[in-house]
Amino acid sequence: MGVVWKGMAALAVTVAASIGGAQAATISISCGAVGQELQLCTDGANAWAKATGNEIKIVSTPNSATERLALYQQILAAGSADIDVYQIDVIWPGTLANHMIDLSEYIDEETVGQHFKAIIDNNTVDDKLVAMPWYTDGGVLYYRKDLLEKYNKQPPTTWQELTDTAKEIQDGERAAGNDKMWGFVFQAKAYEGLTCDALEWVDSFGGGTIVDADGKITINNEKAAAALTMARGWIGTIAPEGVLNYTEEESRGVFQSGNAVFMRNWPYAWALGNAPDSTISGKIGVSALPKGGADGKPTGVLGGWQLAVSSYSENPEIAADLVKYLTSAEEQKRRAIQGSYNPTIEALYKDQEVLTAVPFFGSLYETFVNAVARPSKVTATKYNQASSEFFNAAHDVLSGKAEAPARLAELESKLDRLSRGGRW
């Protein structure tokens, strides 16, 4: 009898400790592991676990977004309850909506209303709030402040300026003895990251967004071809040929070891580049990605990650509480200061502590708010195929296997077939 009483007492304590009267549970959450993501995610989730008396299991996932989605789809297609909370990309709500619960049932409207409306709209599929915004992303241009000063250059505002500056500094530094110096690194492996990079080039030239909001395929135009031809010219001249197999972390590796003047990457690279163990700490500047030409526009693709709760979860209520905690203003502020992850809560962009840690959150506010979205909404479940066709086309042009105009015409006909004449 004694054992039973002890057991019941323990149960009572646990129940009392958990918030909202729900029983203590083990919640597993999938976290990305790019840069310091995993550490920040673990710390945040553990803080929640400590406060609520629940337990946390961290599932780390592949760095490549393409592979991560594939993994999720296999787990979700099997109806598995192994992962309760999923970290999902800004382009996935449409694809994964069927497998996720409606978070608006657990999180009040006022809390949801603090976040950028554009992202909430993006995460709402058929009136269902599929995911809560965790951090947003926009492609930005990193440059070496010290090198630009040394050669008396300004941060470039057009791609042509970037090309010239990169070439001059690269040649100068090589002559001075650093023969590993390159002008510009970015992401050009045949994967989702290349879709982001190439879309930025195309958009900066005013070449549209591959598929427009009505589903019409717009990619086969002169401006898009000019953008890709320009990028082709970088390979082997200011960018190492290896970029054709680089993802975010490979490009950061080259830039952070001091071997590149410019880098296109997401904001997360700021905190890591300025960490005490970084060779270029304090020597980094950040600006918006350049314009295509005099009549182009500065650009940056919309990225960012959301948290969603699986509808196969055994504890949806507790999992939703974890999501609420991790996406709260307090937690987003911590992540912004420690890891330079962009908050999705507007008020934090005026927070003095955040702006001191990451000054460009203030100066590039407009870029983040007006970031160009990939056509995931209109292409819906076919987005992955469309994106794959696009990055393969871009990869072919970059690696010199095809000329941009001809390859874009081919891409158009492929997308046309894929979408059955733009109906998607």
Place this chain on the structure above:
Amino acid sequence: MSTATVAVAAQLQEKPVKSRLTRQRIRYAWLFVTPMLVVLALVAGWPLFRTIWFSFTDANLSDLQVAEFVGFDNYVYLLSDPEWWNAVWNTVKFAAISVTLETILGLGIALALDAHFRGRGLLRAAVLIPWAIPTVVSAQMWGWMFHDVFGVINHMLMALHLISKPIAWTASPDTALVAVIIVDVWKTTPFMALLLLAGLQMLPGECYESAKVDGIHPFKVFWKITLPLLKPALMVAVIFRVLDAMRIFDLIYVMSGNNKDTMSMSVYSRQQLVDFQDVGYGSAAATLLFLIIAAFTVVYLTLSRVGRED
């Protein structure tokens, strides 16, 4: 399983009129074989059957229940897809070049290890290390060694003045497949060497002794004695490797992902099945890959049987 089946077959041939005892033994033989057949049917037969079934439907990974029968549509589309043929061509190139190199190098190493010298056992074990490392690990390791900016391979080649500027091994369309083949040869040559070494040790010593007595040149001994006698073992080793190489996936996927320059048939099937969620179409690709490998095996078995009858 095979021993029992052979025993059953042997008894059937010997005694056309079955005694009670024989019948009982046959019953027992089947009893022992059945669990194995059931397990095989479950773990090999059922998935294979399901894949073939899916290949005739338009099944989608997000909901497998709503698949509709579409006949040969998937196959027709597959055979008209240039990317599929690109994958087939990549796989064939990869298999032909890597297996040829592995056979030549493996034979050389096997001959060297067959000689008598001190520390032979230790060396034989050491040679197997590349084969023992999990492919994903060695692929990632080589990926870093091949890195264009801080990779050790470029560093060494530059230091030796063999190249004037770094090569982007895994990125450049000209070298991506070469890099994959280099790693595969590094990894699988020990396996080849071991199979051939086992064959070499089975060869009768008398031939070599009489060759020695007659004072035959070692090269002639190799061409006229070793190679013909080793042929069965060599053929088995080559067919093993070819079948393995035709379904190459892990090495290529880790080193260059879905890059079309190195995409093999397996990588293509996976992309369709998982990335694009097109289970029907991806299954058609997987089934075709299975048929190609099966056809290969049948051709080999037929050829080797014809050779034996001569």
